[in-house]
Amino acid sequence: MRVDPHLVVAETVAGVVCGAVLLVPRLRWPVAPLVLTVATAWFGFPLLPLLSIALFSVAVDLRAWWAVGYAVAALAGNLLSYRETALWSATAYSVTVLQPGLAIVCGLWLGNRRRLLDALTSDLRHLRVETELREEAARTAERSRIAAEMHDVLAHRLSLIALHTGVLTTRDGLPEPVVERLALLRATSVAALTDLREVLGALRDTDSPALRPAVREVRELVEEARHAGQRVVLVMDGTPELAPTTHRLAVYRLVQEALTNARKHAAGAPVTVRVSYDPPETFVEVTNPAGSAGPDAAGSGYGLIGLRERVGALGGRFSAGPAGGGAWRLTGRLPHPAEAERP
Structure with a gap:
């Protein structure tokens, strides 16, 4: 064609x-x-x-x-x-x-x-942003908890200073310069207490259990866990009262979180808690072998993020993870102030 x-x-x-x-x-x-x-x-x-x-x-x-x-x-x-x-x-x-x-x-x-x-891709991006926001919220909550705890501790100590100096100024026979210095010390303590309450008082939540560690020790926490049926071995070195208050609060939170995680993820497994307050650092180690998961094993993981933020704020090192053979190990090292200031 x-x-x-x-x-x-x-x-x-x-x-x-x-x-x-x-x-x-x-x-x-x-x-x-x-x-x-x-x-x-x-x-x-x-x-x-x-x-x-x-x-x-x-x-x-x-x-x-x-x-x-x-x-x-x-x-x-x-x-x-x-x-x-x-x-x-x-x-x-x-x-x-x-x-x-x-x-x-x-x-x-x-x-x-x-x-x-x-x-x-959009869902993944949103999940990533949401995870970052939750982690930041966990860090912020831990910082607020630290500030609230320190508010309790410092307020208590400043009030004691104001109380004792006020009692001393009422005694007879003290030299006039000493009375003036005591009065100045009392007035300064009261002013510092007022400033502290104005700055940190808003962070205080009297209904929150986060403030309890300010007056409690690790031994009490371990005894409560034992009464609840958890097998816990506590090994403690040094004198807790000689350690900085911030260290004692951090140790309490580290042990509390570790025991909670052990109950969730290794129910029935024995837990070993080692705490040392001896220089040059306060050392915490909590280990437990593998065990059966509890009914509330699902967790967000933000508790460990908060602990890492707390230990980091004190210039320390924190780690949590498998220790071999299915075991789990949580450690925290908090340098004493004199050691942290060394170059």
């Missing part, structure tokens, strides 16, 4: 123009599909591959009905086009239906897959 050379030239020019339209990102929607639909309807089979590419791009954007509409318009319009390149010839009939349909189906699949990946 003889092919009209003018038709070949026209189809070539149309193909070049349509290909250029497809390559321009700004024209991919809605210009490119519209141009390819008109060109395919007029010139037929030679431009069908380019139309399939345009339909694929439309389907990727999840415009399924538009893609189907363009395909139907091109196929229907081709009924009135040149017979030499008609889409509805006996040799091209199967390709005429299969190629656009396959392009639309593949485009829809790819578009849905991209949307799914975008949604999963």
